[in-house]
Amino acid sequence: MLLINCPHCGPREESEFSCGGEAHIARPLAENTLTDAAFADYLFLRDNPKGLFLERWRHAAGCRRWFNMARDTVTHEIIEIYPMGSLPKTKAGKVAHAASWRRETAAEAAAKPAKAKAPRAKKENG
Amino acid sequence: MADASPQIRLPGRNALSGRPAITHANQDGGKPGLVIEELVHLGKLNIRGAADILPGITAQTGCQSLPENNRFVTIGERHLAWLGPDEYLLLCEAGREDEIQTRLRQDFEGIHAAVTNVTDGLCALGIRGGSVRKVLAKGCALDLHEEVFAAGQCAQSLLSHAGITLLATGETRFVLVCRTSFAPYVVDWLVDAALEYGVSYRT
Ligand SMILES: [Zn+2]
Numbered sequence: 001m002l003l004i005n006c007p008h009c010g011p012r013e014e015s016e017f018s019c020g021g022e023a024h025i026a027r028p029l030a031e032n033t034l035t036d037a038a039f040a041d042y043l044f045l046r047d048n049p050k051g052l053f054l055e056r057w058r059h060a061a062g063c064r065r066w067f068n069m070a071r072d073t074v075t076h077e078i079i080e081i082y083p084m085g086s087l088p089k090t091k092a093g094k095v096a097h098a099a100s101w102r103r104e105t106a107a108e109a110a111a112k113p114a115k116a117k118a119p120r121a122k123k124e125n126g
Numbered sequence: 127m128a129d130a131s132p133q134i135r136l137p138g139r140n141a142l143s144g145r146p147a148i149t150h151a152n153q154d155g156g157k158p159g160l161v162i163e164e165l166v167h168l169g170k171l172n173i174r175g176a177a178d179i180l181p182g183i184t185a186q187t188g189c190q191s192l193p194e195n196n197r198f199v200t201i202g203e204r205h206l207a208w209l210g211p212d213e214y215l216l217l218c219e220a221g222r223e224d225e226i227q228t229r230l231r232q233d234f235e236g237i238h239a240a241v242t243n244v245t246d247g248l249c250a251l252g253i254r255g256g257s258v259r260k261v262l263a264k265g266c267a268l269d270l271h272e273e274v275f276a277a278g279q280c281a282q283s284l285l286s287h288a289g290i291t292l293l294a295t296g297e298t299r300f301v302l303v304c305r306t307s308f309a310p311y312v313v314d315w316l317v318d319a320a321l322e323y324g325v326s327y328r329t
Contacts, residue, residue: 008195008211009281013267016283061289062282063210 005081008063020056022046023068024087024097026111034110042107050074052096054088070096136221140166141249141309145329148317152324159257159323162316164309165250165301169223171216172209173230175239182233186226187216198280198293205301207280207293215291217250217301249309253316254299257323262292262300264319272297286315 002014028034028042047053053073058066070080070093080090088094102108142164152158173179183189188201192214198207205217218226223245230241253262259270265286268275275281280293288311291303304312317325 010196012283015267061284063213065210 028110032110160320167220169218
């Protein structure tokens with residue numbers, strides 16, 4: 001049984017929480033031109049590593065808020081808990097994030113907004 | 127304190143309507159270790175919003191500041207409990223919840239906030255007695271030591287798989303809020319868990 005430190009409620013028993021699976025899966029934007037195979041990486045494929053894993057968790061029976069957790073799937077050691085929408089801050093967490101096969105997928109590339117074009121020079125009309 | 131005031135009974139069913147009183151004597155003699163009473167028709171409002179709801183809260187409940195994490199504040203008959211970073215539960219006198227809800231909605235106009243009347247969806251129980259913490263500890267993973275979960279602390283957790291909100295109103299007394307449909311189960315479980323200490327469920 002894990003003792004999980006909810007960012008809002010403090011340490012609570014694992015049974016109060018539900019695990020939401022792999023974290024940092026960004027949805028491709030609507031204007032993408034992904035193939036079905038590339039979209040399947042986003043929609044269906046989930047990592048299942050032996051070792052450090054970045055997961056989403058929710059304090060289901062408590063404050064009902066989501067957060068991210070870096071957890072070792074072998075030792076169950078919780079390395080880090082960090083807010084939704086942010087990336088891990090520990091060295092091991094950063095390494096796990098960078099090393100994920102997902103970083104190289106077309107689906108993830110399509111989840112980033114296209115780079116804004118350089119602003120056009122304003123026409124001076126006197 | 128809501129659990130010390132005389133019960134206000136309104137017409138209509140309450141969560142535990144029709145259930146007979148239960149008494150099991152304390153085998154060691156003396157008072158029962160657990161006394162359970164439904165706080166019939168206690169008003170319950172779920173309030174969502176950020177810090178800008180405070181003026182409305184102060185005007186309608188008399189509460190001067192929003193409760194901190196895992197804590198509740200008591201204003202006369204009312205308790206305002208922290209449920210999450212932008213969520214609170216107001217327990218108020220029976221029959222007053224409609225009026226407070228209407229006024230809060232007026233005060234919250236123009237800000238990102240919500241007030242929901244959950245009076246009939248939840249059941250509040252007043253539980254007390256010398257063994258109340260020992261009984262709860264049989265089915266709840268919270269640290270219930272009186273120095274950790276002291277008066278003024280509240281938490282949402284599980285009691286034998288049922289979702290509960292627990293408010294410590296004193297060293298040996300709590301307000302336990304559960305879903306109305308779970309109330310008979312919660313009372314049965316509490317009575318069963320408290321048999322060894324003696325238990326009284328009063329209607
Ligand atoms: Zn929490």
